[in-house]
Amino acid sequence: MSAAPQPDARALSRWRPPSAAIAILFAALVGGALVLASGVNPAEAYAQIFMGAFALDNWPNTLNWATPLVGMTLVAAIPLRGGMINLGGDGQLIIGALVAAIVAIYLPGPGPLVAIAALIAAAVAAGLYAALAAWGETRHGVPMLISSLLLSYPAVGVASYIVRFPLRDTTTGLPQTALVPEGARLMALNGVLNVGLILIAAIAALVLFVDRRTVVGYELHMRGINLRFAGYGGVRLDRQAMRIMFVSGAIAGLVGAIIVLGSQFRFIDDVLLTPSYTWSGLMAALLANGEPAGAILAGLFFAALQTGGFAMQRETSVPRVLTMVLQSIVILFLAVRHGAGKSRE
């Protein structure tokens, strides 16, 4: 019975290459084969991805793509660190975006203050919506995995209704709100970049700090390793779940708000969810098993990959969906490896 060979314990005794690196390598090989099959030189495709992401001129694009993606990575990673899964990122992001648009368009006042109010309102609204899922689990026993996902659909649906009817900008004929007044937009930094980037970077740093150095981070990590242990040690599990989900949802709301106030300047139906930041973020978080530093790196990696995908699509005949395939292979590979590792024990 003793010395139950825990995955972490074994890692100590027998060095294995970090599995994420192997997974990425493997994905690159499979992807390369696919590219080859379509008659393009894989080296060429990968070079295009790399240049598209990292050539000096493309940095702003990559960072601009990384802002929401890393934001949504944190949304998934924070609960995952405590063994919880928030599948409702889409709904929370939409709520944040819509609330930010409404506040920014209709709240009178000096621009910067309106922008700040819009960000806060978006975070609080989305946070509360996410906390609802935790409440459903702690009070009514609906697993959060399910409740968070199910809560997503009505949020998306209602938001869609609102921009199609009551709040529609009738001058354009498209399902979108009016424009956010210039004063209430997020300050531009350089080309496509805006202060949203700094905001997400600051949040990421804060999450890292909380995870490593604080009581909250410790309790969350212990919960993630062994829920019963945390409860036995006096961690207030229900309250913790609500708070963590609030924070997770609030970040999703901020991401939505940043897109609206910083890039699109209005809420446009459907556009927010097309890039599936939520799912890329979830994959990045899973890749690192919720550990924030690893998750952030993975999020950045996916952002670079996806941005590079645009360049590859432009320059070669390989569609950018290949990058999504690569991403999925990485996750699948890890899942298989993990599962196989378990069954061997």
Next chain:
Amino acid sequence: MPNDGSLPTASPPAAPELSATGIVKRYGALLANDHIDLSVARGEIHAVMGENGAGKSTLMSILYGLQQPDEGRVLLRGEEVHFRSALDAIGKGMGMVHQAFKLFHSLSVWENIVYGAEPRRGVFIDRAAARRAVADLAARHRLAVDPDAIVSKLSVGVRQRVEILKALYRDARILILDEPTAVLTPQERDSLFAVMRHLAAEGRTILFVTHKLHEVMAITDRVTVLRDGRVVERMTTAETNPREIVRAMTGRSVSLTVEKGLSHPGATLLEAIDLTIAAPGGKPLVDKIALKVRGGEIVGLAGVAGNGQSELVEALVGLRRLDGGKVLVGGIDVTDSDVAARRAAGIAYIPEDRASVGSALAASAADNLAMGFHRTPPLARGGLIDAAAVARRARALIAKFGVKIASESAPVGSLSGGNLQKVVVARELSHAAPALIAEQPTRGVDVGAIEFIHGQLVAERAAGRAVLLVSSELSEILALSDRILVMYEGRVLADVPQDKANEETLGLLMAGRAPEAA
């Protein structure tokens, strides 16, 4: 071979059933097994003893193919074998019962037993044949189990029988039992011993890991003693005694009795009033229990497992909701408080299940030892954790409790069973809480550590704290308690002062006989 104990009577027959030579297993810098030679004859019950972390479980998992040795050979009936997995070992007639059972909880007994080797009719499992085979097997080995029972509903002792049957179903010739008695009641242990004798008489060979000296004396033929991964002694049970075994294991003599002064009980620090826990549609699990533990006394809670002790303890610490009654800590009503508030009010708790409740296996020893101390100085200030203070505290506790671990940042999942127990005990004792609830505090720890933990519990008492000791070891209850409460079917049947208690009276009470009859 150091210290070869090849006494005339112990000379093994020509080809031993199982033998291992020069087994070496390293975990990084740690030598868990250091050139171990072991030889076991057919039909023998062979004890493997040693302190926590001596390398017993490691050796057993090598013999069973769960781990591969770095060096050395394993021979079965004289023929060398290379197990790459437990499946290989099973194929060669090996069986192992782990202390943490590996059963499917939602499946029935027979399904668990035939799993992986089902009798088939075409592509389908022949359920009738499987059930019959299991029932026959159980009857033949006098292992009473209901083939159709669902495993999650079974007691620990019965689950263990299922594990043994699982091995026998695959016709295991050699059975490895790693601390099988740690979780058993005395009755269950006796029936396990009966089964073991019967199996040995049939010519099966048993490797038996235990920390309990009287068990070794009662049932084994020979003993191999490990220390720091090496064989230090081989003995024939009939020609040795517990003191010699202890000396071989520890290199010193260990006091097997507890010295404790007179008790000077003070104010009541832990109290339950009419505590009730209902069972859905049955007799209450805990039925209006009243209990008082005063500062400066150790109160033992005895009883056959499953008579409401665990539920009572969970209710006291706040892990289970009451259906009636009150809990008071230091005179303060904490009935409506959660675990955190009760701990703040002065409860420390050593849980019976160290791996799934008492620790986070993938977390470091430092993190494990910090739990419960992590919100307040010196470990935390203003919501920030002082990592250096956490590490310092962990090192101090590791040293004080003699935990065998590479460093405080190593995950506790790599510790041996007894060392993990020490981590949990160290953490809870260091609370210096007015009321300590110790559930099976010495489960799986070696004799030296038992001596130490018992000493610590007595020190708690001397410091004026209230100790509620829950243990299935009657000897432990008798050695430590000032008063003994016996639980039977959810009630406290008797409150026996130490001087009136002995194994016999307690045994009768535990079987539900009223005090007058005892």
